[in-house]
Amino acid sequence: MKIIKTVFRVLLTVLILLPILLYTGIVIANNCIADSIEKDLRAIELPENTRLVESVSIAGKIFGNGNGMQYIGVILVESDMPPEKLEEYYTTHGKSVGEYISVRKQDNPDWLGVHTFQHFDADGNYYAIDCMKANMSHYIDSGFIWELLDMDLRGH
Numbered sequence: 001m002k003i004i005k006t007v008f009r010v011l012l013t014v015l016i017l018l019p020i021l022l023y024t025g026i027v028i029a030n031n032c033i034a035d036s037i038e039k040d041l042r043a044i045e046l047p048e049n050t051r052l053v054e055s056v057s058i059a060g061k062i063f064g065n066g067n068g069m070q071y072i073g074v075i076l077v078e079s080d081m082p083p084e085k086l087e088e089y090y091t092t093h094g095k096s097v098g099e100y101i102s103v104r105k106q107d108n109p110d111w112l113g114v115h116t117f118q119h120f121d122a123d124g125n126y127y128a129i130d131c132m133k134a135n136m137s138h139y140i141d142s143g144f145i146w147e148l149l150d151m152d153l154r155g156h
Contacts, residue, residue, distance in 0.1 A: 038073030
């Protein structure tokens with residue numbers, strides 16, 4: 001009888017801990033994917049008269065409807081370049097980062113209602129450069145792993 005109780009306790013512990021550990025691993029993996037996009041954006045050489053102010057990575061359901069993870073890297077830069085030239089620069093130099101790079105003039109510290117920049121100064125000439133990747137399945141070989149990563153509750 002003592003062996004049955006011990007086996008039952010072990011099974012109960014595994015049944016309780018396994019989902020928690022699995023979900024924690026999924027969240028960490030998704031954060032790592034978003035962090036890599038931010039890192040890739042930061043790796044792009046800054047144009048002249050431009051300085052990096054802040055950067056952030058975000059994983060979750062940021063835009064649109066439905067289920068699925070989205071991964072975004074954002075850098076806040078201060079630049080004397082005209083917005084058109086800055087967008088042209090990042091579109092050209094950012095091809096290796098991803099297909100969805102956009103440059104937005106920042107008039108306040110709030111980035112699209114998703115993030116608030118901490119180092120924003122109202123007197124500066126700031127731009128948010130962001131890159132979003134919504135479908136990472138072509139980066140991950142196994143369909144099972146992709147479906148597992150999509151189980152993150154932040155994507156729903």
